[in-house]
Amino acid sequence: ILNVEQSPQSLHVQEGDSTNFTCSFPSSNFYALHWYRWETAKSPEALFVMTLNGDEKKKGRISATLNTKEGYSYLYIKGSQPEDSATYLCAPILTGGGNKLTFGTGTQLKVEL
């Protein structure tokens, strides 16, 4: 069983705050890491797919970094807005696992006015 940990479990921030969350995963047999954003009553939506150690990806105010040697990824949101409120899920893929995503339990972000 692949152990994927995300922290914190939940986070309340004020509009305009910057925030970050962590995804930890086993570093052996790493192939790729996916980040998804999941709004209530909607479907998960892909944010990033990261494969290389030291990779850094950015989409608007959201960015992510990857450390495959130590087995973690950070997701950053700059200047949080209420529409950023969602659960953020990470899912590593191991080599030989097809494209099987093992999701963490997520970080639930609530951005308040």
Next chain:
Amino acid sequence: DSGVTQTPKHLITATGQRVTLRCSPRSGDLSVYWYQQSLDQGLQFLIQYYNGEERAKGNILERFSAQQFPDLHSELNLSSLELGDSALYFCASSVAVTDNEQFFGPGTRLTVL
């Protein structure tokens, strides 16, 4: 709208019954994945098909089976249903087999009474 369609949206049935959930992937996507989200658990990978062939299997029960047809749509068959099978079932698709982002459908909410 991700381009992935799932039918039906909701399904209510009784224990012991059998149901079929249907998924049409995005145009051009060859891979289809099935996930289950129960109340007390996160997104759990069930099974992946690529161009009609099974590619990866997760914690899929023996009572569950799936297939991908020549037109690339997929069906998930759930039989001898139990109360614990009540969940949201997502289908996702991607272009190829590995390290591509997955696009999720709206899900089918199954309630077993």
